[in-house]
Amino acid sequence: MIEYVVTEPKRLDTIVYEHYKTLDVFESVLEVNVHLHNKYILEVGDKVLLPTIEVPKKIEDGALWD
Numbered sequence: 749m750i751e752y753v754v755t756e757p758k759r760l761d762t763i764v765y766e767h768y769k770t771l772d773v774f775e776s777v778l779e780v781n782v783h784l785h786n787k788y789i790l791e792v793g794d795k796v797l798l799p800t801i802e803v804p805k806k807i808e809d810g811a812l813w814d
Contacts, residue, residue, distance in 0.1 A: 749780075749797055749798065749799050749800060750767075750797070750798040750800075751795055751796070751797055751798075752767070752795070752796040752797075752798055753793065753794070753795055753796075754790045754791065754792055754793060754794040754795075754796065755792060756792060757789050757790065757791060757792065758789070758790050759788065759789060759790065760774075760777070760778070760781070760784055760787070760790060760796065761774060763790070763796055763798075764777050764798075767798050768798075768801065768803050769803070770803055772803070773801045773803060776799065776801055777796075777797075777798060777799065777801075780797045780799055781796055781797055784796065
């Protein structure tokens with residue numbers, strides 16, 4: 749698990765997308781960050797726990813086989 753410390757005001761969904769490249773795991777991240785449930789914009793110094801989640805690779809057009 750990685751601990752991310754907010755360095756500029758930012759939304760949690762933005763942090764999740766930047767780290768995992770998908771929002772499919774947003775609920776899983778929110779489950780381990782109950783302290784952020786009522787915060788729309790995270791403030792400098794807020795800590796976000798980013799659990800290790802295996803994100804399935806999406807197949808891009810024309811890339812069925814490498």
